[in-house]
Amino acid sequence: MSEGIVYWLQQTLNALQLGSIYALIALGYTMVYGILTMINFAHGDVFMIGAFFCFLAAVYLGLPFAPTLLLTMLGAALLGVAIERLAYKPLRHAPRVSAIITALGVGIFLENFTLALAPYPKNIPALLENITWDLGGVSLSSLQVIIILLSLGLMFVLDYVVHRTPVGMAMRAISWDKTFVPLMGVPLDLIISITFAIGAGLAGAAGTMYALAYPVIDPYMGIMVGWKAFISAVVGGIGNIRGAMIGAFILGGVEIMVTAFFPSTYRDFVAFTLLMLLILVRPYGILGKPRTQKV
Amino acid sequence: MALLTATRVRHYFGGLCAVSDFNLDLQPGELVGIIGPNGAGKTTVFNLITGVYRASEGSIRLRDTELVGKTPHQITALRVGRTFQNIRLFRDLSVLDNVRIAHYAQVRYSPLEALLHLGRYRQEEQRIIENSRRLLSIFKLEHLAGEIAKNLPYGSQRRLEIARALAIGPELLLLDEPAAGMNPNEIDQLMEFIQWIRREFQLTILLIEHQMKLVMGICERIKVLDFGETLAEGPPEAIQNDPKVLEAYLGEEPVG
Amino acid sequence: MAQRWLLPALLLVGFGLAFAIPEYNLLNKYVQLVMMYVGINIILTVSLNLVNGYMGEFSLAHAGFMAVGAYTAALLTQKVLPVAAYPGLFPLAVLAGGLMAAVLGLIVAVPSFKVRGDYLAIITLAFLMIVKSVIENIDTIGGPRGIPGIKKLTTLPWVFFWTVFSIWVVRNFVYSKYGRGVLSIREDEIASDLMSVNTRRVKFLAFMVSSFFAGIAGALFAHLLQFISPRVFDIIKTTDVLIMVYLGGIASIGGSILGATVYTVLLELLRPSTVAAMLAWLPAVVFDPLNEYFIRHLGVWRMVIMPLLLVLVMLYWPRGIMGLREFRWFIPKRDLEAHHRQPAHGGNHGVAHGH
Numbered sequence: 036m037s038e039g040i041v042y043w044l045q046q047t048l049n050a051l052q053l054g055s056i057y058a059l060i061a062l063g064y065t066m067v068y069g070i071l072t073m074i075n076f077a078h079g080d081v082f083m084i085g086a087f088f089c090f091l092a093a094v095y096l097g098l099p100f101a102p103t104l105l106l107t108m109l110g111a112a113l114l115g116v117a118i119e120r121l122a123y124k125p126l127r128h129a130p131r132v133s134a135i136i137t138a139l140g141v142g143i144f145l146e147n148f149t150l151a152l153a154p155y156p157k158n159i160p161a162l163l164e165n166i167t168w169d170l171g172g173v174s175l176s177s178l179q180v181i182i183i184l185l186s187l188g189l190m191f192v193l194d195y196v197v198h199r200t201p202v203g204m205a206m207r208a209i210s211w212d213k214t215f216v217p218l219m220g221v222p223l224d225l226i227i228s229i230t231f232a233i234g235a236g237l238a239g240a241a242g243t244m245y246a247l248a249y250p251v252i253d254p255y256m257g258i259m260v261g262w263k264a265f266i267s268a269v270v271g272g273i274g275n276i277r278g279a280m281i282g283a284f285i286l287g288g289v290e291i292m293v294t295a296f297f298p299s300t301y302r303d304f305v306a307f308t309l310l311m312l313l314i315l316v317r318p319y320g321i322l323g324k325p326r327t328q329k330v
Numbered sequence: 331m332a333l334l335t336a337t338r339v340r341h342y343f344g345g346l347c348a349v350s351d352f353n354l355d356l357q358p359g360e361l362v363g364i365i366g367p368n369g370a371g372k373t374t375v376f377n378l379i380t381g382v383y384r385a386s387e388g389s390i391r392l393r394d395t396e397l398v399g400k401t402p403h404q405i406t407a408l409r410v411g412r413t414f415q416n417i418r419l420f421r422d423l424s425v426l427d428n429v430r431i432a433h434y435a436q437v438r439y440s441p442l443e444a445l446l447h448l449g450r451y452r453q454e455e456q457r458i459i460e461n462s463r464r465l466l467s468i469f470k471l472e473h474l475a476g477e478i479a480k481n482l483p484y485g486s487q488r489r490l491e492i493a494r495a496l497a498i499g500p501e502l503l504l505l506d507e508p509a510a511g512m513n514p515n516e517i518d519q520l521m522e523f524i525q526w527i528r529r530e531f532q533l534t535i536l537l538i539e540h541q542m543k544l545v546m547g548i549c550e551r552i553k554v555l556d557f558g559e560t561l562a563e564g565p566p567e568a569i570q571n572d573p574k575v576l577e578a579y580l581g582e583e584p585v586g
Numbered sequence: 587m588a589q590r591w592l593l594p595a596l597l598l599v600g601f602g603l604a605f606a607i608p609e610y611n612l613l614n615k616y617v618q619l620v621m622m623y624v625g626i627n628i629i630l631t632v633s634l635n636l637v638n639g640y641m642g643e644f645s646l647a648h649a650g651f652m653a654v655g656a657y658t659a660a661l662l663t664q665k666v667l668p669v670a671a672y673p674g675l676f677p678l679a680v681l682a683g684g685l686m687a688a689v690l691g692l693i694v695a696v697p698s699f700k701v702r703g704d705y706l707a708i709i710t711l712a713f714l715m716i717v718k719s720v721i722e723n724i725d726t727i728g729g730p731r732g733i734p735g736i737k738k739l740t741t742l743p744w745v746f747f748w749t750v751f752s753i754w755v756v757r758n759f760v761y762s763k764y765g766r767g768v769l770s771i772r773e774d775e776i777a778s779d780l781m782s783v784n785t786r787r788v789k790f791l792a793f794m795v796s797s798f799f800a801g802i803a804g805a806l807f808a809h810l811l812q813f814i815s816p817r818v819f820d821i822i823k824t825t826d827v828l829i830m831v832y833l834g835g836i837a838s839i840g841g842s843i844l845g846a847t848v849y850t851v852l853l854e855l856l857r858p859s860t861v862a863a864m865l866a867w868l869p870a871v872v873f874d875p876l877n878e879y880f881i882r883h884l885g886v887w888r889m890v891i892m893p894l895l896l897v898l899v900m901l902y903w904p905r906g907i908m909g910l911r912e913f914r915w916f917i918p919k920r921d922l923e924a925h926h927r928q929p930a931h932g933g934n935h936g937v938a939h940g941h
Binding site for chain 3: 074126133135137148150154269300303307318319
């Protein structure tokens with residue numbers, strides 16, 4: 036293969052890896068937004084806690100990859116539900132911005148609580164034997180394959196749950212109308228809890244994979260990744276699950292490609308400029324529908 | 331000379347034709363009603379006149395000024411006031427502020443004078459407070475000036491919305507279902523009231539209404555819309571007896 | 587009414603104190619420093635409240651405007667203006683910082699014509715990131731390393747002056763036709779437009795005033811901290827200001843002053859050194875274990891306690907301490923009277939509904 040194509044393939048692979056992690060987190064943002072029209076700014080920190088759960092399970096419990104992943108997802112899901120019950124539920128009828136600020140507060144709490152317990156960055160041991168294949172110049176690691184396939188698998192499962200199961204139907208119904216749908220026997224609180232559990236569980240999975248791919252973790256790692264994932268959700272059309280996945284891969288792609296062609300310090304500049312332009316051209320995202328205001 | 335002239339106005343939402351070939355000729359001082367079943371395009375006509383939507387085709391003129399292409403605040407500043415089908419007050423603001431806000435185009439001071447409270451600021455503020463209170467007292471709302479708008483009873487909110495529309499200093503007033511949610515007794519009062527403000531403020535009024543009692547009682551001319559098209563136009567007696575109207579509209583909903 | 591002379595008198599006393607405190611060391615240096623931070627945070631909070639509270643948008647760009655003001659002023663005092671010889675030139679640098687930020691505020695206002703709510707929030711976030719990234723990539727202004735060794739020109743009297751000035755200007759703006767336009771945009775933008783409010787002009791002005799004072803605060807901050815870098819003005823800085831705005835309460839100047847003061851002072855009070863100093867009178871038998879097991883660890887745990895407090899405030903006070911309410915003194919007499927010429931209803935307890 037020519038050098039150019041090899042280079043492109045390599046970058047595409049990297050973009051897919053970054054994009055899958057963004058996508059798993061973006062799904063949580065978009066699902067919660069879809070149901071509560073609330074931006075859950077603590078979500079990036081749930082991702083960070085996921086990475087730390089992974090650390091605990093791998094180092095203190097000495098678990099291998101699969102149980103670590105499951106335990107992390109479970110732990111993150113419980114955390115997500117607890118946050119919703121304790122901090123957001125009482126504010127469901129308060130001004131929207133109160134819930135957003137509460138979410139910011141919860142996020143800062145999670146960051147500094149973790150910092151208080153773990154003042155120094157932690158190293159994640161290699162849970163998987165990392166084999167690197169050389170495919171005509173393109174290097175492909177088993178870790179990359181696992182991250183991409185696992186993320187895609189989780190996304191397909193989620194897409195199936197949301198579009199093909201009764202729980203998913205209830206979720207979609209509630210995101211459509213929160214006043215009358217519960218009157219038809221849909222348990223509002225339960226569905227909201229399930230939404231948070233799924234979203235946080237996926238963030239936990241993202242945390243594990245991120246920790247495996249970039250094995251030094253610290254309490255503030257969730258801030259930037261969280262914002263990027265949130266941006267992915269917006270780019271795709273916030274509230275739209277498939278949009279969040281597409282947005283995440285676009286953002287991952289843009290970031291990797293910018294770093295490939297410009298000095299890496301330009302990454303944020305180009306990524307955010309593109310984001311700004313996109314929102315100005317399509318304010319409702321790629322798959323979102325414009326909301327018409329009735330006069 | 332006509333105050334408002336609409337010529338062959340069309341409007342599409344996507345592929346759907348919401349208003350087609352709408353013509354209107356409103357003389358100064360007239361009181362004209364627009365009726366028609368739900369979805370007939372009545373409110374769309376108001377939105378086209380006030381610039382919320384831009385007409386796909388045709389022309390709307392206020393005297394000599396073309397309104398198509400102007401923004402709502404530009405059109406409003408040309409002294410076109412309106413109310414809304416579902417009350418759209420500034421709900422968390424005081425009754426007085428609701429009325430004061432509508433003076434925006436008439437207040438003459440610069441941003442710098444506003445930031446430093448200098449120059450014309452004081453006298454202009456005093457003037458609009460006086461005018462706002464005058465309007466509120468006409469609408470028997472003066473004692474509620476400091477109240478938050480959303481706390482008012484429904485009827486007072488309706489009155490406040492009209493007071494706010496008048497604060498613009500309109501020549502042309504567009505009322506979108508002013509009698510919605512009122513009982514027959516209240517409708518009688520509203521009819522008298524509309525005619526009174528028309529005289530007092532020298533208004534030309536265009537109104538949308540479902541309450542036949544009000545439309546037939548005070549309008550000089552009625553325009554019937556159905557599926558975006560003008561079905562009939564004429565004085566109340568003619569409309570009441572128009573077979574086309576009876577079939578399309580009055581037939582399904584007996585005259586109330 | 588007594589208020590007519592009370593406010594000018596208070597301001598005069600305040601100014602006198604602002605000069606006297608550093609001159610005669612009436613309070614220790616640390617307390618003076620905290621007072622200056624409180625002032626700067628009040629400027630930031632009051633100005634952000636204009637866009638986020640009064641106008642009801644969710645701007646995340648404030649730290650970006652702050653950065654622009656800080657860099658402009660710092661570069662002026664470092665490289666252009668001979669402030670060493672003429673310290674009187676410092677206010678010019680601060681003003682330039684504010685103006686530069688205001689110009690950028692105009693640019694951010696443009697997307698707000700088309701986009702609202704969460705999408706505008708993202709645009710302001712993008713703006714913040716772009717500002718940070720641009721600074722990082724310009725080597726002549728220090729790039730990611732920032733500017734060290736800025737002269738300490740920010741003094742208590744200057745902070746006091748700019749704080750009072752920003753409160754006064756924002757309050758004037760709020761109680762003008764433009765300010766009412768801002769409120770009406772928050773309530774219902776379409777209705778606002780249909781009530782003759784030139785919404786674009788109003789948004790321009792609101793963003794301009796808001797970013798101007800963010801720039802001023804940035805300039806003061808730079809000459810107090812004596813070191814700035816892009817990292818100082820990241821999203822965490824914006825988050826701090828957001829917390830102060832919503833803690834104090836939206837659409838309230840009094841609330842912003844309260845929010846900024848409470849938040850800043852509380853953070854300082856929770857410092858180990860402060861707590862230790864406050865409890866030093868305890869007998870050693872009590873103090874030593876307390877210090878060993880509690881006070882010494884506050885450095886980390888205060889940042890855990892603060893967000894918890896914020897969440898609790900939000901749960902019990904979803905609109906913040908003073909949400910949508912205002913202290914009587916910030917409301918022009920004309921407005922108060924116009925609202926309450928008739929006997930007022932309901933107990934007001936010295937706090938009036940401003941709007």
